[in-house]
Amino acid sequence: MYDRLVELVQSTPSSQSLTGTSVPPSPSYVTYYLRLRSRAPNALHRITLLESRTTIEQGTTGLKTWPAAHALAEWLGKHPGRPQPLCSPNQQSDMSCHLTERVVGKRILELGSGVGYLGLAAAAIQLDTPAEGDPEPSIWLTDVNSVVLSRCRDNLSLPCSTLRGFLVNFNGVTDWQTRRTGTTAYT
């Protein structure tokens, strides 16, 4: 069904060039602003990505940031949580023991990372509320499409990335079909 949807959408002209042929809009740099809990009310974290301006490009929907990623990033930003060092094994079944656990100090794996927005947001949240004793921030970003993976890698390395200057160890952008794994430290 997904393949059929891609086929149908791609067959719909999005714009016309001077020669009358269909020309999709070119990818654009888009900057998103994410409010993090620990920052001043008017201080926003900035995430810039190169992404598609069409629903489907090169046969994939993964080249743009979708509303669900914004929703989850916004929620995580408001509820970054803290690890609970006093959460004993006997308390593991206690619901309150887990309510504060989110992404801070956690090893994170994102399935379907697309062009990288949610992963970058999660990394920013981790870096925004560090604490002594936290493990090194770790994020695995994954996607199934090689074009999407390439765009994600490029976005993580943009000069305007506000994560530059931090020691962030993205433990790899992995294609779960071929299991390519690489580790990159963005410093």
Add this chain to the structure above:
Amino acid sequence: MDADGISSIRGLVSEADPDVILGADIVRFSFRYCFHELRIDHPEPGLRSVYYSAPHRHHPLSDFDDGFDRAASGFRRVGSHGEET
């Protein structure tokens, strides 16, 4: 997502051993099945959290509503106990 896809993701999760799994727009990618699988497969439920979101209120997710929560805002965010709202 077919069985090979789920198996591959299981292997990936095993390798990464994450504390948290994130997934946005999982309905579109049929991640809902593997999320469900991952949740029940974890040997120590509660030690690995899964947060995911879907963009619309009425996605047909009722096939695994057991233990999962529905957020009033139209997407779901769940922990391994289904406690996140």
